[in-house]
Amino acid sequence: MSLRQKIVDEIRERGPIPFSRYMELCLYHPELGYYSRSAEQFGKHGDFYTASDIHAVFGRLLARQLDQMWRLMGCPESIEIVELGPGRGLFAQDVLDWSEKKFPAFFAALGYSLVERSPALRERLEHTLERHFRRGKVSLTSLPLEAPQHGMFAPERPVIIFANEFFDALPVEILGPQGELRIAEREGRFVETWVSAPAEQLSFLDRYSVNPQPGERIEIPLMAQRQMAAAAASIERGFLVAIDYGYTRDQQLRGRYGGTLVTYRRHSVGTTPYEAPGEQDITAHVNFTALAAAAEQQGMQVQPLVTSAQFLMGIGGQNQFADAFEDCRRPEERAKVALQLKHLVAPAGTGETFQVLVASKGVEPDKVASLDGLRLRTGGL
Numbered sequence: 001m002s003l004r005q006k007i008v009d010e011i012r013e014r015g016p017i018p019f020s021r022y023m024e025l026c027l028y029h030p031e032l033g034y035y036s037r038s039a040e041q042f043g044k045h046g047d048f049y050t051a052s053d054i055h056a057v058f059g060r061l062l063a064r065q066l067d068q069m070w071r072l073m074g075c076p077e078s079i080e081i082v083e084l085g086p087g088r089g090l091f092a093q094d095v096l097d098w099s100e101k102k103f104p105a106f107f108a109a110l111g112y113s114l115v116e117r118s119p120a121l122r123e124r125l126e127h128t129l130e131r132h133f134r135r136g137k138v139s140l141t142s143l144p145l146e147a148p149q150h151g152m153f154a155p156e157r158p159v160i161i162f163a164n165e166f167f168d169a170l171p172v173e174i175l176g177p178q179g180e181l182r183i184a185e186r187e188g189r190f191v192e193t194w195v196s197a198p199a200e201q202l203s204f205l206d207r208y209s210v211n212p213q214p215g216e217r218i219e220i221p222l223m224a225q226r227q228m229a230a231a232a233a234s235i236e237r238g239f240l241v242a243i244d245y246g247y248t249r250d251q252q253l254r255g256r257y258g259g260t261l262v263t264y265r266r267h268s269v270g271t272t273p274y275e276a277p278g279e280q281d282i283t284a285h286v287n288f289t290a291l292a293a294a295a296e297q298q299g300m301q302v303q304p305l306v307t308s309a310q311f312l313m314g315i316g317g318q319n320q321f322a323d324a325f326e327d328c329r330r331p332e333e334r335a336k337v338a339l340q341l342k343h344l345v346a347p348a349g350t351g352e353t354f355q356v357l358v359a360s361k362g363v364e365p366d367k368v369a370s371l372d373g374l375r376l377r378t379g380g381l
């Protein structure tokens with residue numbers, strides 16, 4: 001039975017479903033969901049690129065930053081790096097390989113946990129990172145990421161949680177001036193209906209977002225809030241780094257960022273989530289004001305946001321991006337890598353659309369502020 005038919009059946013049984021439930025089934029239905037059914041979403045032959053598909057320099061620069069975080073915490077004997085939603089594992093591979101080569105003391109101390117929900121991608125991770133699995137460096141976990149859990153990592157074993165394009169892949173609710181969006185069906189076709197919005201969603205708007213104007217839609221990322229709270233609560237001492245495309249409440253108030261939900265299929269952007277359920281990605285921009293608040297409520301200090309261009313330039317500028325060019329033997333290779341690097345850090349590439357949230361717990365604030373990735377910051381949250 002197709003995923004469309006399964007969703008139609010659920011609506012017939014339960015009545016119109018919240019948009020978050022529709023998005024959850026489209027992306028994560030255990031067999032037919034977009035992320036569950038295969039591992040072919042990423043890269044040239046998939047539907048979209050993420051930073052690690054562009055060049056290994058993304059993971060290499062982050063390895064440099066993770067090493068610096070470890071040193072700022074006094075080079076603990078053992079540290080846990082937890083990656084949320086690692087996808088097919090290219091980032092983990094780049095971080096591990098580069099750390100082994102360039103930062104051997106950090107590499108010796110680290111254990112790397114992958115938290116991946118998709119069965120197909122979990123299989124792919126085991127394959128991509130086979131060498132590191134064999135040596136016991138890497139583990140695949142399914143942390144209970146739904147509710148805050150304190151004391152998961154002992155203070156003597158600090159943790160750094162990393163998430164790239166994780167929060168944008170979590171199901172959202174959608175509000176319009178008419179209330180909360182629900183998905184109904186008519187003769188097997190999905191139709192939109194509206195119900196009055198629950199108090200939790202209205203309170204989210206008041207605190208972290210704006211009220212939708214006529215014709216406008218605002219996403220309410222309650223699941224992202226819960227997962228951020230759970231991740232932040234699990235840290236006794238350490239850092240959290242989240243990289244994603246998104247906006248702040250100030251930017252919303254200045255009139256941008258209503259209705260950011262889009263679909264990706266074969267590198268084309270669409271705005272119709274009801275087409276081809278399970279065959280296209282559905283994603284919404286991240287509300288960084290709300291994410292930062294969720295981290296702060298669990299005792300984390302959140303740094304002013306930086307763009308990923310500022311973050312990567314802050315780290316890589318120190319040595320003229322030697323991490324990018326190390327393997328280049330010929331001028332053509334250097335030129336190609338220079339273009340890939342430009343895509344990662346230039347305003348016209350991903351450099352200005354992606355923002356980096358850095359939060360810490362139990363680390364002296366002046367040490368956090370000295371991180372290379374935060375050197376070039378200009379803005380605030």
Ligand SMILES: C[S@@+](CC[C@H](N)C(=O)[O-])C[C@H]1O[C@@H](n2cnc3c(N)ncnc32)[C@H](O)[C@@H]1O
Nearest residue numbers: 035050085086087115116117118164165166169
């Ligand atoms: C857009 S992809 C990003 C993958 C990777 N971080 C990258 O940059 O290429 C989002 C990933 O998050 C995973 N994911 C979504 N919800 C999750 C959850 N609750 N727990 C673990 N992984 C999850 C998806 O399966 C997918 O691999």
